[in-house]
Amino acid sequence: MADYCKMWESLGINLEAHDQLLNAIPPIYQQIFLDQINRPQAMSYFDMVVMEIHGLRIQELQEHKAKGGAVVGSFCVYVPEEIVLAAGGLNVGLCAGAEIGFDEAEKILPRNLCPLIKSAFGFKMSRVCPYFESCDLIVGENTCDGKKKAWEIMTEDVVPVYTMDIPQVKSEKGKELWLDEVKKFKEKMEEVSGKKIEVDELAKAIKLVNDKRRALQRLSNLRKNKPSPISGRDALLIEEIAFYDDNPRFIEKVNVLCDELEERIEKGEGSKKDAPRVMISGCPMVIPNWKLPFIIESSGASLVCEESCTGQRYFEDLVAEDGGSVGAQLEAIADRYLKIDCSCFTPNQERIDNIVKLAKEFEVDGVIYNVLQFCDPYAVEYRRVEKALEKEGISVLRIETDYGQEDSGQIKTRVEAFVEMIS
Numbered sequence: 001m002a003d004y005c006k007m008w009e010s011l012g013i014n015l016e017a018h019d020q021l022l023n024a025i026p027p028i029y030q031q032i033f034l035d036q037i038n039r040p041q042a043m044s045y046f047d048m049v050v051m052e053i054h055g056l057r058i059q060e061l062q063e064h065k066a067k068g069g070a071v072v073g074s075f076c077v078y079v080p081e082e083i084v085l086a087a088g089g090l091n092v093g094l095c096a097g098a099e100i101g102f103d104e105a106e107k108i109l110p111r112n113l114c115p116l117i118k119s120a121f122g123f124k125m126s127r128v129c130p131y132f133e134s135c136d137l138i139v140g141e142n143t144c145d146g147k148k149k150a151w152e153i154m155t156e157d158v159v160p161v162y163t164m165d166i167p168q169v170k171s172e173k174g175k176e177l178w179l180d181e182v183k184k185f186k187e188k189m190e191e192v193s194g195k196k197i198e199v200d201e202l203a204k205a206i207k208l209v210n211d212k213r214r215a216l217q218r219l220s221n222l223r224k225n226k227p228s229p230i231s232g233r234d235a236l237l238i239e240e241i242a243f244y245d246d247n248p249r250f251i252e253k254v255n256v257l258c259d260e261l262e263e264r265i266e267k268g269e270g271s272k273k274d275a276p277r278v279m280i281s282g283c284p285m286v287i288p289n290w291k292l293p294f295i296i297e298s299s300g301a302s303l304v305c306e307e308s309c310t311g312q313r314y315f316e317d318l319v320a321e322d323g324g325s326v327g328a329q330l331e332a333i334a335d336r337y338l339k340i341d342c343s344c345f346t347p348n349q350e351r352i353d354n355i356v357k358l359a360k361e362f363e364v365d366g367v368i369y370n371v372l373q374f375c376d377p378y379a380v381e382y383r384r385v386e387k388a389l390e391k392e393g394i395s396v397l398r399i400e401t402d403y404g405q406e407d408s409g410q411i412k413t414r415v416e417a418f419v420e421m422i423s
């Protein structure tokens with residue numbers, strides 16, 4: 001890796017803690033990703049992105065800022081990146097997937113809180129995340145209780161958070177509230193960037209983000225083949241990288257990979273033909289939280305779909321591209337985003353139906369339901385998911401875990417038994 005120390009120093013990064021973080025990734029990455037046999041060659045680009053995770057992309061963000069562009073950090077797929085792009089900004093995902101800085105975070109947050117929230121605090125408070133330190137605006141959202149209260153603490157004790165109010169019910173009133181929030185976010189982005197959002201810029205941004213989602217849809221659809229031409233952990237990695245990579249380059253590289261996967265499908269290459277097909281459903285899995293996908297695949301199953309915000313929920317819907325005015329475009333954006341079926345909504349029949357639909361489309365033999373510890377919305381919604389899948393004769397295993405490795409052995413035993421049962 002090039003010497004990025006000066007850049008990190010200028011961002012106020014704690015170099016010692018940061019070194020520990022960066023040094024931890026290569027051995028894990030080697031074991032989980034690089035040691036796989038017969039990987040698609042086009043994965044080399046995504047390997048490079050991970051190896052340069054705090055290097056090249058951060059340098060690009062600094063170059064963007066030097067030209068007057070804003071960087072916006074967010075924690076949820078509900079934050080409309082089209083609006084950020086139309087204001088000449090770049091959007092980066094700030095959710096974190098490691099137990100870094102938990103000691104710091106637990107000084108101001110309860111211990112029994114979802115690790116995703118604690119990790120986001122921990123990365124900021126221990127100053128190890130150059131993405132966080134590059135942001136001109138941090139956008140939170142009122143989704144689950146943990147997050148909505150955490151943003152109050154973050155604003156008071158750590159860094160100001162602009163919070164979007166996400167309705168809890170998709171009623172007519174909820175839709176109105178959400179459209180209003182989308183409009184307010186546009187105004188906020190105009191204020192942050194000093195640039196008025198015009199129809200042409202917004203149309204380009206909508207098209208660009210749609211193209212990114214189309215590329216991910218193409219990748220996802222190829223995984224419906226038997227055998228799937230790509231491992232689940234590689235596909236998940238790409239879904240994670242979608243949250244911070246340069247959009248045009250990412251789209252090109254995903255499509256190059258898909259071309260290669262189509263050739264592999266012709267040749268019948270991919271996961272073991274008789275491997276049981278599994279879908280993960282539930283909480284997001286963000287870098288470097290690869291524990292569960294690795295356990296699933298090293299237990300002999302083929303992971304073919306992620307019903308999660310690092311997966312289908314991020315790319316399954318597109319924004320209509322025919323809006324002729326900023327007002328119409330904002331409505332189209334609001335419509336598209338309100339289709340996201342996060343478990344924070346009530347009622348949430350859409351998600352239950354979608355899980356069953358995906359399980360059938362991907363012809364899975366079983367579903368592994370992934371709950372992060374202390375995540376009430378996904379934990380409680382499990383009962384309805386379980387009933388719906390069982391009605392269709394689809395087996396499901398619920399795993400509740402955090403970012404630690406202590407429970408890996410116990411999870412592996414349960415997953416192996418499940419894989420054997422559905423084989």
Ligand code: SF4
Pocket residue numbers: 075076077078143144283284309340342343344
């Ligand atoms: S799970 Fe819900 S709160 Fe979390 S990123 Fe997805 S939509 Fe947002």
Ligand code: SF4
Pocket residue numbers: 114115116117143144145146147283284372374375376377378
């Ligand atoms: S995983 Fe659950 S508790 Fe954690 S931020 Fe997402 S919805 Fe909230």
